[in-house]
Amino acid sequence: xxxxxxxxxxxxxxxxxxAVQRDELLEEMLNTLxxxxxxxxxxxxxxxxxxxxxxxxxxxxxxxxxxxIAFPHARLEKLNRAFLAVGVLPKPVLFDTEPVQIVCLIxxxxxxxxxxxxxxxxxxxxxMDESVRxxxxxxxxxxxxxxxxxxxxxxxxxxxTARDVMRPPRFSVQETDRIAIxxxxxxxxxxxxxxxxxxxxxxxGEITVDRLFxxxxxxxxxxxxxxxxxxxxxxxxxxxxDERDILACDMMMPDVHTVSLDYxxxxxxxxxxxxxxxxxxxxxxxxxxxxTIDKSTLLDNVINY
Amino acid sequence: xxxxxxxxxxxxxxxxxxIIDKTIAALIGAGLMIGLHFVHYEDALHAIDLNxxxxxxxxxxxxxxxxxTGVFEWLAIKLARLAKGNGLVIAVLFxxxxxxxxxFLDNVTTVxxxxxxxxxxxxxxxMPAVPVLIMExxxxxxxxxxxxxxxxxxxxxxxxxxxxxxxFILNMTPPVLVIMVLLLGVMALMFRKQMRTTEQTRKRxxxxxxxxxxxxxxxxxxxxxxxxxxxxxxFAGRLLNIEPGIxxxxxxxxxxxVCKKDIHHSLAHVEWNTILFFAGLFMMIAALEHHHVFExxxxxxxxxxxxxxxxxxxxxxxxxxxxxxxxxxIPLVMAMIPLVKGIxxxxxxxxxxxxxxxxxxxxxxxxxxxxxxxxxLGGNGTLVGASANVVITQIANRNKCPITFWSxxxxxxPFMIASLFVAHIYLYVRFFM
Numbered sequence: 029x030x031x032x033x034x035x036x037x038x039x040x041x042x043x044x045x046x047a048v049q050r051d052e053l054l055e056e057m058l059n060t061l062x063x064x065x066x067x068x069x070x071x072x073x074x075x076x077x078x079x080x081x082x083x084x085x086x087x088x089x090x091x092x093x094x095x096x097i098a099f100p101h102a103r104l105e106k107l108n109r110a111f112l113a114v115g116v117l118p119k120p121v122l123f124d125t126e127p128v129q130i131v132c133l134i135x136x137x138x139x140x141x142x143x144x145x146x147x148x149x150x151x152x153x154x155x156m157d158e159s160v161r162x163x164x165x166x167x168x169x170x171x172x173x174x175x176x177x178x179x180x181x182x183x184x185x186x187x188x189t190a191r192d193v194m195r196p197p198r199f200s201v202q203e204t205d206r207i208a209i210x211x212x213x214x215x216x217x218x219x220x221x222x223x224x225x226x227x228x229x230x231x232x233g234e235i236t237v238d239r240l241f242x243x244x245x246x247x248x249x250x251x252x253x254x255x256x257x258x259x260x261x262x263x264x265x266x267x268x269x270d271e272r273d274i275l276a277c278d279m280m281m282p283d284v285h286t287v288s289l290d291y292x293x294x295x296x297x298x299x300x301x302x303x304x305x306x307x308x309x310x311x312x313x314x315x316x317x318x319x320t321i322d323k324s325t326l327l328d329n330v331i332n333y
Numbered sequence: 334x335x336x337x338x339x340x341x342x343x344x345x346x347x348x349x350x351x352i353i354d355k356t357i358a359a360l361i362g363a364g365l366m367i368g369l370h371f372v373h374y375e376d377a378l379h380a381i382d383l384n385x386x387x388x389x390x391x392x393x394x395x396x397x398x399x400x401x402t403g404v405f406e407w408l409a410i411k412l413a414r415l416a417k418g419n420g421l422v423i424a425v426l427f428x429x430x431x432x433x434x435x436x437f438l439d440n441v442t443t444v445x446x447x448x449x450x451x452x453x454x455x456x457x458x459x460m461p462a463v464p465v466l467i468m469e470x471x472x473x474x475x476x477x478x479x480x481x482x483x484x485x486x487x488x489x490x491x492x493x494x495x496x497x498x499x500x501f502i503l504n505m506t507p508p509v510l511v512i513m514v515l516l517l518g519v520m521a522l523m524f525r526k527q528m529r530t531t532e533q534t535r536k537r538x539x540x541x542x543x544x545x546x547x548x549x550x551x552x553x554x555x556x557x558x559x560x561x562x563x564x565x566x567x568f569a570g571r572l573l574n575i576e577p578g579i580x581x582x583x584x585x586x587x588x589x590x591v592c593k594k595d596i597h598h599s600l601a602h603v604e605w606n607t608i609l610f611f612a613g614l615f616m617m618i619a620a621l622e623h624h625h626v627f628e629x630x631x632x633x634x635x636x637x638x639x640x641x642x643x644x645x646x647x648x649x650x651x652x653x654x655x656x657x658x659x660x661x662x663i664p665l666v667m668a669m670i671p672l673v674k675g676i677x678x679x680x681x682x683x684x685x686x687x688x689x690x691x692x693x694x695x696x697x698x699x700x701x702x703x704x705x706x707x708x709x710l711g712g713n714g715t716l717v718g719a720s721a722n723v724v725i726t727q728i729a730n731r732n733k734c735p736i737t738f739w740s741x742x743x744x745x746x747p748f749m750i751a752s753l754f755v756a757h758i759y760l761y762v763r764f765f766m
Contacts, residue, residue, distance in 0.1 A: 246452070246731075246732045246733065247728070247731040247732050248448065248449035248452045248453060248728065248731075248732050249449075249453075251445070251448070251449035251728070252406060252449050252450065252453065253400065253401065253402075253403040253405075253406055253546075253548055254403055254406065254545070254546060254548055255453070256542070256545035256546070257406060257407070257410050257541050257542050257543055257544075257545045257546040258410075258453070258457065258537070258541055258542075259537075259540040259541055259542055260536075260537055260540045261456075261457055261537055263456060
């Protein structure tokens with residue numbers, strides 16, 4: 029299959045929206061996409077419900093993935109086949125905190141969950157290419173936009189890999205950061221793990237919540253069957269007071285789970301669920317950190333999308 | 334005869350120095366002995382004492398079932414409350430608990446159970462954990478000597494010489510009790526200043542909730558009942574003519590069944606490396622026996638002791654103790670048993686005894702009790718003398734309570750000498766006065 033099979037001419041190729049807000053933009057794109065033909069083909073579909081579903085998905089977690097790209101999408105019971113609309117904006121619109129200029133809006137029937145994931149995978153792969161992205165941003169009419177996508181043989185039967193589901197790098201600490209900074213960063217942002225990155229953007233280790241606690245707690249704690257029999261004793265201040273000034277490089281665990289961009293979805297699911305890895309770090313060919321995959325990314329991409 | 338001895342000494346070197354993991358060393362050694370045809374494979378297999386293996390596996394399953402219930406934490410916190418938070422009394426009671434537990438459980442298991450709760454309570458009471466931990470290792474070795482199932486040397490001696498569980502209770506428990514009382518007194522004198530607790534820390538013990546320590550009350554109740562039956566089985570073993578190994582193993586399976594434990598989980602927690610270590614050693618010793626090595630060594634000892642039984646008994650006591658203080662007592666006892674068995678008929682002939690019961694009572698028993706006392710108590714001599722010492726040191730060091738070779742030996746060695754003097758006097762009074 030090809031992504032162009034899911035587009036309609038000309039409603040799918042939208043240039044020059046002047047919307048300033050995300051929801052306004054989504055509504056505008058839907059209005060263009062939901063032509064009479066479209067509504068006739070999907071008689072049970074309510075356009076307002078579709079908009080609601082799109083917004084609900086955005087509220088759950090933004091679909092912006094960096095590099096000015098976003099994939100607003102919805103799974104719909106009453107849709108007969110998948111649809112794609114591509115919008116290119118002259119001025120960026122904020123998706124959460126991310127400025128977005130290329131919007132790939134995807135509607136998929138609930139019965140075809142893999143289609144939207146594969147479409148997203150293909151489109152993100154295509155648009156991550158700097159030169160393609162530049163060409164898309166410079167397009168001035170819908171026909172040229174369509175030709176651009178047509179030119180890049182947009183088949184979507186390749187299997188999904190790490191590059192398709194990863195999230196761009198966000199939180200990290202440096203080797204010389206103090207642990208107090210790491211634990212603050214993790215608690216403020218609700219992180220389970222944070223990578224330790226060197227000056228070349230390469231990951232040298234990882235600090236997890238579990239590690240932070242295990243490092244401070246004495247070993248005998250782990251040997252006890254329970255501690256409920258002690259009613260009044262809080263030695264934690266003492267246990268953790270020495271910990272605050274330790275450097276990240278001294279506490280980090282060096283065996284980080286790094287994977288290549290081509291790591292398959294099957295392998296990712298296996299590592300995160302069966303092997304209980306907290307977070308996978310995706311590296312490019314030079315070993316630089318380019319993305320992160322954790323369980324919630326997986327939920328977004330495999331179950332909730 | 335020389336080659337098998339050389340192989341044995343080489344493997345023994347690796348076991349003693351721990352350059353290679355002892356299980357790997359023992360099994361490679363067994364492979365060499367059989368591969369080089371120093372012993373027939375069939376004979377080597379027959380030498381593996383399944384009674385010992387079954388006893389070890391059975392007791393490991395029993396301990397794991399009991400441990401999961403949280404009963405050991407409960408016992409410890411109960412004792413701490415009984416002592417009303419008085420540090421010295423707690424230390425003394427913990428030593429008694431350690432000794433009693435090791436009399437029925439493996440020493441290493443006992444210290445693994447005791448060490449974490451001991452460190453926690455010492456932090457709670459703000460008193461030093463190191464001396465208490467060292468003493469726990471010492472008392473686990475002493476308590477282990479009291480019964481047939483308390484320590485591997487006793488298990489081996491019991492299994493290979495037809496001494497029953499009750500024989501151990503009658504002959505080993507009394508001297509062990511005397512040693513304990515004596516050493517508890519010494520310990521209390523030594524540590525009376527270090528173990529002082531304040532009112533504030535004692536309050537923490539007062540406020541503890543021992544009942545919360547029991548995680549599986551129903552399982553615990555059932556397990557204790559089955560454990561009681563297993564112990565009764567040990568006591569009645571001689572009467573019923575059932576060996577302890579099968580009592581422990583079958584009893585453990587009853588416990589797993591009654592407590593609705595997952596058998597895979599229970600068996601996964603058996604220390605198979607220890608079990609295979611025993612199997613490897615048994616096969617290696619079989620090769621030496623095949624070449625009559627121990628008979629020759631027995632003759633040598635007899636010559637050294639001038640054919641005097643009392644001198645031989647006391648030599649065995651002190652020799653096995655000093656040797657156990659330096660090297661692992663399991664291979665030592667495995668090698669000493671055939672040696673002792675070899676010299677029994679020589680003494681019988683010399684003393685003109687023909688009645689088997691008399692030979693057992695007057696010659697075999699003093700020799701074997703000397704071996705058991707020496708091998709068990711000798712473990713306290715140095716840090717590396719017993720696995721329990723090594724394990725407690727590892728736990729202590731991981732918890733910022735450093736124990737060094739000398740800080741252990743400083744207490745362990747004099748305690749060993751004192752306990753050996755008691756054993757020496759006991760053997761003399763009991764058999765030669």
